[in-house]
Amino acid sequence: MPLKLAVLLICFAAVAAESPYRYYTWNVTYGTIYPLGVPQQGILINGQFPGPVIDSVTNDNVFINVYNSLNEPFLIHWNGVQNRRNSFVDGVFGTTCPIPPGQNFTYMLQMKDQIGSFFYFPSLAFHKAAGGFGGIKILSRPLIPVPFPPPADDYTVLIGDWYKTNHTVLRAILNRGKKLPFPHGILINGRGPNGTSFTVEQGKTYRLRICNVGLQNSLNIRIQDHKMKVVEVEGTHTMQISYSSLDIHLGQCMSVLVTADQQPKSYYIVVSSRFTTNILTSTAFLRYANSNSPPSGPLPGGPTTQVDWSLNQARSIRTNLTASGPRPNPQGSYHYGMINTSRTIRLASSAGQVNNKQRYAINSVSFVVPDTPLKLADYFKIDGVFHVGSIPDAPNGRGIYLDTSVLGTDYRTFIEIVFENYENIVQSYHLSGYSFWVVGMDGGQWTSASRNQYNLRDAVARCTVQVYPKSWTAIYVALDNVGMWNLRSEFWARQYLGQQLYVRVYTASTSLRDEYPIPKNALLCGWAKGRHTRPF
Numbered sequence: 001m002p003l004k005l006a007v008l009l010i011c012f013a014a015v016a017a018e019s020p021y022r023y024y025t026w027n028v029t030y031g032t033i034y035p036l037g038v039p040q041q042g043i044l045i046n047g048q049f050p051g052p053v054i055d056s057v058t059n060d061n062v063f064i065n066v067y068n069s070l071n072e073p074f075l076i077h078w079n080g081v082q083n084r085r086n087s088f089v090d091g092v093f094g095t096t097c098p099i100p101p102g103q104n105f106t107y108m109l110q111m112k113d114q115i116g117s118f119f120y121f122p123s124l125a126f127h128k129a130a131g132g133f134g135g136i137k138i139l140s141r142p143l144i145p146v147p148f149p150p151p152a153d154d155y156t157v158l159i160g161d162w163y164k165t166n167h168t169v170l171r172a173i174l175n176r177g178k179k180l181p182f183p184h185g186i187l188i189n190g191r192g193p194n195g196t197s198f199t200v201e202q203g204k205t206y207r208l209r210i211c212n213v214g215l216q217n218s219l220n221i222r223i224q225d226h227k228m229k230v231v232e233v234e235g236t237h238t239m240q241i242s243y244s245s246l247d248i249h250l251g252q253c254m255s256v257l258v259t260a261d262q263q264p265k266s267y268y269i270v271v272s273s274r275f276t277t278n279i280l281t282s283t284a285f286l287r288y289a290n291s292n293s294p295p296s297g298p299l300p301g302g303p304t305t306q307v308d309w310s311l312n313q314a315r316s317i318r319t320n321l322t323a324s325g326p327r328p329n330p331q332g333s334y335h336y337g338m339i340n341t342s343r344t345i346r347l348a349s350s351a352g353q354v355n356n357k358q359r360y361a362i363n364s365v366s367f368v369v370p371d372t373p374l375k376l377a378d379y380f381k382i383d384g385v386f387h388v389g390s391i392p393d394a395p396n397g398r399g400i401y402l403d404t405s406v407l408g409t410d411y412r413t414f415i416e417i418v419f420e421n422y423e424n425i426v427q428s429y430h431l432s433g434y435s436f437w438v439v440g441m442d443g444g445q446w447t448s449a450s451r452n453q454y455n456l457r458d459a460v461a462r463c464t465v466q467v468y469p470k471s472w473t474a475i476y477v478a479l480d481n482v483g484m485w486n487l488r489s490e491f492w493a494r495q496y497l498g499q500q501l502y503v504r505v506y507t508a509s510t511s512l513r514d515e516y517p518i519p520k521n522a523l524l525c526g527w528a529k530g531r532h533t534r535p536f
């Protein structure tokens with residue numbers, strides 16, 4: 001074959017194999033919203049609260065041009081999108097400069113090797129309390145089998161606790177070093193009680209992608225006279241088991257199938273807070289098409305027992321080992337339970353005061369936001385912004401102190417992280433850039449003997465995990481994604497006041513196979529201002 005033709009064919013193959021591009025243009029503005037009946041200042045995307053759903057397919061390139069029409073810097077985090085080899089676009093302050101007021105910035109994401117249900121939200125300045133969040137769907141590619149028939153429709157259900165107060169007021173309370181009061185209510189897709197309905201046709205089955213986008217409480221969801229069959233948790237297809245109610249902790253998402261198999265009328269969907277003395281409750285409707293009959297009967301009750309019920313439910317949610325993930329052969333060449341971990345990191349939360357102000361910490365370090373994103377400081381080799389190893393590998397009983405905590409780890413190692421909770425609230429932790437295996441959770445103090453009860457067979461891989469009061473949760477992580485990744489509490493006031501850190505997954509290699517260079521359009525701020533993103 002003539003060389004020219006061969007080159008042409010190779011180029012053609014490269015283009016044909018390239019994944020589709022999807023473009024979004026978003027205008028982020030303030031707007032008055034009334035989710036709990038009183039006016040407050042919300043953050044809208046293209047006039048919507050919640051924001052639009054990102055609809056994508058595995059490997060899609062998703063370009064989102066965000067215009068910041070607020071009067072404050074703004075940054076969006078893509079919760080659960082792994083941004084492989086590209087932590088520059090993760091959208092938290094440790095990786096990405098905010099969009100200045102009046103400017104726009106295009107996030108270039110790739111849904112590389114992912115499926116599942118996730119969400120985005122504004123990560124700075126307590127903006128999350130005002131909205132700016134929305135669902136993210138990553139569907140399987142057309143030829144990859146999905147372990148259930150295509151649903152009649154696919155609804156995003158964003159649930160979360162909510163304050164009637166503007167985010168600026170809440171932020172000022174935190175900045176003064178005070179705790180926030182208890183939230184005022186619960187929203188379902190941005191509406192208060194009876195504000196939302198989902199229409200179904202009798203006999204059909206629907207997928208609901210439920211995410212807890214709230215600020216501080218675990219929530220329980222249930223649908224009157226209907227079962228919810230869990231099919232997917234943050235990108236893992238699960239053993240399909242039906243539940244009459246489900247606990248969804250902060251920052252977590254799961255997909256359930258609901259079959260409209262009852263008499264045509266409306267049914268209550270109830271969401272209530274868990275593990276709280278005051279129980280917040282909200283309702284929405286599952287409305288059968290062609291029926292105007294209102295719901296009847298009492299609201300379905302939630303679980304009355306506390307931790308044990310929830311712990312048992314969590315343990316019952318397992319991976320369907322024969323179902324595909326993003327690829328037809330999900331387990332690939334290795335299974336997580338067969339690999340020895342090379343390091344154990346134990347992380348414990350704490351709450352206390354520093355300089356008479358409320359702070360929260362992990363292993364005694366309360367994270368201080370630096371003046372330059374850590375990823376940019378690392379990339380441009382700017383000294384003095386952070387130092388690797390500024391947080392110990394295990395709790396050591398010291399009092400809380402302030403630092404910009406960065407945990408150093410090595411690329412391609414396989415590690416164990418144990419979250420230890422000595423407090424009496426439920427914690428929820430998220431690790432950006434990764435999906436990890438939840439190998440175990442139980443009450444009491446973790447010891448090396450706790451490993452005997454790990455699930456090394458069919459644990460779910462996900463990106464956000466709860467830790468029950470006075471309990472521990474253990475995860476395994478394959479550190480296969482180079483970058484600077486946020487590990488944080490999803491309890492948003494705690495994250496804001498220091499319960500977070502960054503995991504630097506490091507390699508000396510500068511190969512593009514391991515990490516992409518900084519995006520050409522990256523905004524530069526702090527000490528990185530004025531640097532050039534590309535030397536060429």
Ligand SMILES: *[C@@H]1O[C@H](CO)[C@@H](O)[C@H](O)[C@H]1NC(C)=O
Pocket residue numbers: 027028029067069
């Ligand atoms: C964003 O919305 C505001 C308010 O409606 C409007 O004034 C502004 O022109 C819009 N910006 C863009 C880029 O669409």
Ligand SMILES: *[C@@H]1O[C@H](CO)[C@@H](O)[C@H](O)[C@H]1NC(C)=O
Pocket residue numbers: 039040041165166
């Ligand atoms: C904040 O909320 C109050 C109502 O509690 C409202 O009167 C005020 O205008 C809001 N502030 C802003 C900046 O919108």
Ligand SMILES: *[C@@H]1O[C@H](CO)[C@@H](O)[C@H](O)[C@H]1NC(C)=O
Pocket residue numbers: 065104105106521
């Ligand atoms: C801002 O929007 C314009 C117009 O769509 C686009 O050409 C430009 O690349 C955007 N800027 C950034 C930094 O993404």
Ligand SMILES: *[C@@H]1O[C@H](CO)[C@@H](O)[C@H](O)[C@H]1NC(C)=O
Pocket residue numbers: 145146147148238239240241320321322323324
């Ligand atoms: C697991 O996945 C397989 C393959 O798609 C499917 O046939 C089976 O029903 C699933 N099993 C359960 C319990 O979900």
Ligand SMILES: *[C@@H]1O[C@H](CO)[C@@H](O)[C@H](O)[C@H]1NC(C)=O
Pocket residue numbers: 193194283294295
């Ligand atoms: C919600 O709707 C039901 C049925 O229409 C009604 O009985 C109930 O009082 C409503 N609740 C609220 C808080 O409006």
Ligand SMILES: *[C@@H]1O[C@H](CO)[C@@H](O)[C@H](O)[C@H]1NC(C)=O
Pocket residue numbers: 338339340
């Ligand atoms: C893991 O460690 C055990 C005990 O040290 C050893 O027998 C086994 O070969 C190791 N497995 C792998 C995959 O390295």
